[in-house]
Amino acid sequence: MIIVLKPRITKKEEAAVIREIRKLGYTPHIMRGVARTVIGAIGDERTHVSLEPLATWPQVESVTPIQKRYKLVSREAHPSDSTVSARGVAIGGRKVQIMAGPCSVENEKQLLQTAVAVKEAGATILRGGAFKPRTSPYEFQGLGEKGLKLLAKARKETGLPVITELLSENHAEMVADYADILQIGTRNAQNFQLLIAAAKTGKPVLLKRGMCMKTEEWLLAGEYILAHGNPGLLFCERGIRTFDTYTRNTLDLAMVPILKSETHLPVVVDPSQGTGKASLVTAMCKGAIAMGADALLIEVHPNPAEAWSDGAQQVTLDGFRRLMEEIQPFITAVGRE
Numbered sequence: 001m002i003i004v005l006k007p008r009i010t011k012k013e014e015a016a017v018i019r020e021i022r023k024l025g026y027t028p029h030i031m032r033g034v035a036r037t038v039i040g041a042i043g044d045e046r047t048h049v050s051l052e053p054l055a056t057w058p059q060v061e062s063v064t065p066i067q068k069r070y071k072l073v074s075r076e077a078h079p080s081d082s083t084v085s086a087r088g089v090a091i092g093g094r095k096v097q098i099m100a101g102p103c104s105v106e107n108e109k110q111l112l113q114t115a116v117a118v119k120e121a122g123a124t125i126l127r128g129g130a131f132k133p134r135t136s137p138y139e140f141q142g143l144g145e146k147g148l149k150l151l152a153k154a155r156k157e158t159g160l161p162v163i164t165e166l167l168s169e170n171h172a173e174m175v176a177d178y179a180d181i182l183q184i185g186t187r188n189a190q191n192f193q194l195l196i197a198a199a200k201t202g203k204p205v206l207l208k209r210g211m212c213m214k215t216e217e218w219l220l221a222g223e224y225i226l227a228h229g230n231p232g233l234l235f236c237e238r239g240i241r242t243f244d245t246y247t248r249n250t251l252d253l254a255m256v257p258i259l260k261s262e263t264h265l266p267v268v269v270d271p272s273q274g275t276g277k278a279s280l281v282t283a284m285c286k287g288a289i290a291m292g293a294d295a296l297l298i299e300v301h302p303n304p305a306e307a308w309s310d311g312a313q314q315v316t317l318d319g320f321r322r323l324m325e326e327i328q329p330f331i332t333a334v335g336r337e
C-alpha cells in the first residue's frame with residue numbers, strides 16, 4: 001500500500017501513522033519528498049488487516065494499493081525523482097554525473113594517473129574493479145583488498161568518490177569500508193543473497209542489468225535493495241545478450257525512458273560494457289544523455305592495448321577528454337549540467 005500524507009502535518013501526526021502501520025503488521029518504508037511524505041507499507045495484504053481505513057485519518061491524503069510486483073522502486077510509490085548521494089555527489093539531480101576509470105585496478109601508477117586525468121576532464125566519480133568477475137579462471141581476477149586500498153588512495157588524492165564491484169557476500173563489509181558506491185555486476189544481478197548483503201552495508205548500490213534479464217526481473221532485483229532498508233539504489237543499463245556479435249552486448253537505450261517511467265530512482269548507462277568497442281563509446285554517451293540518463297559509467301585506461309581486462313572497450317586519457325567535450329552540448333540540450 002502507498003500512504004500519502006498531507007503536506008504540512010506535524011512530526012507527531014506522521015509518527016502516529018507509522019505506528020499504526022507497524023501495529024497492523026506491515027513494514028513502513030518512509031520516503032520524505034520536498035512537499036510531502038509517502039509511506040510504502042509492505043506486508044501480505046491477504047494475511048494482515050487492511051490498511052484502507054487509514055484513508056479516514058485527517059493527516060492522510062490517500063491510501064492506494066500498489067498493483068505492480070515491484071513496489072518500493074516503483075514510480076507509483078514515489079512520484080517525484082529520487083537522488084542518491086555518494087560523499088556529497090548527488091546522482092539523479094540536474095547534473096549528469098560521470099563515473100570514469102579503469103576496468104581493473106592494476107597498480108598505483110595506472111590508477112592514480114587515470115584518476116587525476118579523469119578528474120581534470122570533468123569526471124565526478126572514480127570507477128575501478130578490485131574484484132573482477134572473469135569468464136575464465138586463468139584471467140586476471142583483480143587485486144582484491146590491495147586494489148581497494150589503491151582506490152582509497154586515489155580518492156584521497158583527487159577527492160573523487162569511488163565505485164567498485166562487490167562480488168561476494170563475504171566481502172560486503174570490507175568493500176563497503178573502502179567504497180562509496182557498491183557495484184553489483186551483470187553476472188550477479190539476481191544473486192539475491194549478495195543483493196541483501198550489499199543493501200545491509202547502507203552504502204549506495206549500483207545494480208547492473210543482468211545480461212539476460214527482463215525489465216520486471218531487474219526491477220524486482222532492485223526491490224531487494226530497498227526492501228532491505230537501503231534507499232540508495234541506482235539502475236545501470238550495460239547491454240544485453242542478443243543474436244548480434246558485432247558488438248559485445250546490445251546496449252538497450254530504450255531502458256532509460258522505461259526506467260524513468262517505472263521507477264523514481266536514478267538511471268546510469270555503461271556504454272563500455274554496452275558495446276565492447278572504444279570507438280562506439282562517445283556516440284552511446286550522447287544517446288544515453290539524450291534519453292535522460294542521470295549518469296554514465298565509462299572505462300578509461302592510460303594504455304588500453306596493455307590493459308589487464310577489457311582493453312578493446314577502454315578509452316584513452318586523451319580520448320576521454322575529447323569525449324567529455326563532445327558530450328557537453330548534449331548535456332546542455334537536455335537542460336542539464
Ligand code: PEP
Nearest residue numbers: 103185186187208238273
Ligand atoms: C565492469 O564494470 O567492469 C563489469 C565487469 O561490468 P558488467 O558486470 O556490466 O560486465
Ligand code: MN
Nearest residue numbers: 103273299310
Ligand atoms: Mn570492464
